[in-house]
Amino acid sequence: MLDVAVIGGGISGMTAAYSLRRRGYRVLVLERQAHIGGNAVSERREGFLMEHGPSTISADSPVAVEFSRELGLEGQRYNLGDGVRRRYLVSRGSLHGISTHPLGFLYSDYLSLGARLRLMAEMVVPRRRAMEPGEETVATFCARRFGAEFATRVIDPMVGGIYAARASEVSVAALFPKLVDLERRHGSVSGGILHRSRRGGTMPGSRLFSWRDGIGALPHALAVRLGEVVRTGVAVRRIEQRRGVFRLDLGKVGYLDARAVAIATQPHVVAQMLEGIDESAAAAAAGIDAPPLAVVFFGFRRQDVDHPLDGLGFLAAEDERRTLNGAQFCSTMFPGRAPQGSVALAAYFGGARAPDIARAPARELLDLAHREFRDLIGARGQPIVAMVRHWPMGLPQYRLGHRDRTTVLLETSQRHPGLFVTGNYFSGPSVVACVAQAMEIAARIHRFLGGQENAFISSPNWFGECQLVANGSEINLSKDRASA
Template sequence: MSYDVAVIGGGISGLTTAFDLSQRGYKVVVLERQNHAGGNAFSERMGGFLMEHGPSTVNAQSPSAVALSKRLGLDQEQCDLGEGVKQRYLVGRGELQGIPVHPLGFLLSNYLSLPGRLRLMSEFAVPRYKGGGEETVEEFSTRRFGKEFTDKVIDPLVAGIYAGRASELSVAVGFPKLSGLEQKFGSIAVGLYKGYRQNLSMPSKRLFSWRDGIGTLPATLTAKLGGRVKTGVTVRKIRRRANGFDIEAGSDGTVRVKSVVIATQPHVAAVLMDGVNDTAAAAAGDIQAPPLAVVYLGYKRNQVDHPLDGLGFLAPENEDQYMSGSQFCSTMFPGRAPEGYVAVTGYFGGARAPELANASADDLTDFACEEFANLIGAKGKPAISRVRHWHRGLPQYNLGHQQRINDLLNADKRVPGLFLTGNYFSGPSVAVCASQAIATSQRVAMHLAKWDELGHAETEIQMVASESGL
């Protein structure tokens, strides 16, 4: 079979790229290894419970995510965070500490010691970074906000967003807005204050999902793409031809295309680019994605003491909890648990404790029950429990990541027609993946327009030139 474009990998990144390309009129095929598309984005209904195996929220302040939902006709299915989300919680001294959802929340609560709060308040007086080297999030945050805020707030935040460690993540690529605020305003507090005044928005409007969960997004993209999504197809090799590529998919045969988009996890991209684009293959192979495990528990409401009046909680590493964080799913969005029940999710592993994510489902459930008993007063056996192991979790934007990204983004300059997209470029969130995918589709479309305009001869000359290193 021949197509204009083959998209390898049918997660949010691959499906969105393919959808956008198909709407531009290109003949596209998505090749997905699993029996269903969606990748990390997978929602499962179990009676009246709804478990999110991967993502559970979408950033409502992302124009790309909001526009995609609308383009797919899903805006009517969207739901905002529930009214019950009133506080944020962090684990401190072995208990949940509520912090008001307010820009000054950390100064108003007792979660940080008085010296810690005074140090935080003096952030505006800390001089701009003048050093030349790349900083970790921990170095940046300790320099600007002090050690206590870094250990008790920033470290759990990094675990919550990246399943990573502040001592390893690069601030420039992991939190570019923070380092940008420092460079622009000389202070994060000043920059945030100016931004906050310009863009006041209620917390409940910052995140959204759909009535039937995040799985609605890949399910709708797949339905729109119809027969163009081939599941149960593992791509094993990409071969360059004079005018495009041959994609080898084992017993599923060879697919002939003008252009290819690799939208898999980075370790698979590394294998597929081996011998095709060795610089990009090496860069993708260097990106770590430590394992993660997700434990979902449903309880009768009267089994749990805590009001569950927040998104969930995050745990600093020095609190020695098994769980790095949790979500109060039935508070976040409607329809996540039947009437009279609540649902919570616990997250394990990541860069902090990769070996823990490989524990058995039974052990992980026991760990979760024990910690939920201590932290939210969950008593007795849960009505429902389910465990999801992700053997490759989220990509780590560790020191050196910017150079890796440069090598990867230039992939199509070295090998015209070969593109990469995914959660290891500009951020792991669903919203960023969607935005990155639309940008990738535009680049593919530009390549194909040139391909069609100039014909094959020009493309061949470019390929010979790039092969000879010109």
């Protein structure tokens, strides 16, 4: 009997498992794919480091920095390179550079003079009354506070490029609760940020980092610490609850009993697993969609790209009608992303704006990305390397009503003690939010299991003793069999 079965070996599942192992529990991570990490896939090819999923981590929250230290990744940590001097936005078909200074938008003519004056007036816009009914979208909140032009020309590209969402569809309270809180507490967002920075806080989103081997270093470090308790190539088909024990159906591999289960998969998988166990939670999970995304990675010779590439990359507002949502100048962001004399670029397609583009065949996406880079940054000739990654389920959409859905999901453990759900659709889709949420769920599982702080088991070899029952006879779930 396991203490906890963790379903899903992405950052959420691996973090939850690590946190539970540290407390001494018998944990097993079951991952459907042949490799762990989920979205966090970093790949080296011909001297380039390609990030097929996440590429940056925010250091604004202490969780990320502390976790990096705890996992022994500090020596490999790279902060954003000095070459990042501007943020770029597409404006009428070409890139418009804006200083990364917090007041950069006020000095730039990317926004009209009227829009800049309106932006400055945010301080005096009255706060929304607590009594006012209706949940606000990010677009309505930002238009109300910062003005309509700022909302469509700055917030829309940010939400489209970073969250693969439409600002007019997602809930501000679910996706950016801090903005709502700043307005509520300080009467204005800029007033709240100023207040925070006077007390030593940083500007939101101002500090990003990665590691030498990319974001994939995080699940890798967790896998090293978890050792044998991570099983890849094992898909959980169903969960059954029997007299306080959870039985996991692993198909041909057999089945597994556990006192507690943490489901750390994409929401559509949660919906399938909870069907027949908890209909309200299954319906809530099914209500969270994650439109497809595609990432196109290019390595070019430096002399074949005209643009100075002196920024993180660029974002495009939807009304610019580009095929991509944005792009990153990967080799400017962090060292070691491209060989000497070359540059690394990544283009992001799809999400809520254009799910069909993300479903396009690789060849078509390569052509689209090539055309966009030619028009916007003057990329000429053929790339040295080119790679497409399709994500059929991209980022979860925090649409209106999202918090009601996640409340139902978080309460699964009240209706079915021992059954927990975690992932990137609770407190934000970022890696840091996944880590924090998974740690919180691990703490709740710990309380459920009895709550004593046990000693950390340094040798993870106990799994050898763990028996599975397949077709009526007991077997050891050896690594070979598990990945078969």
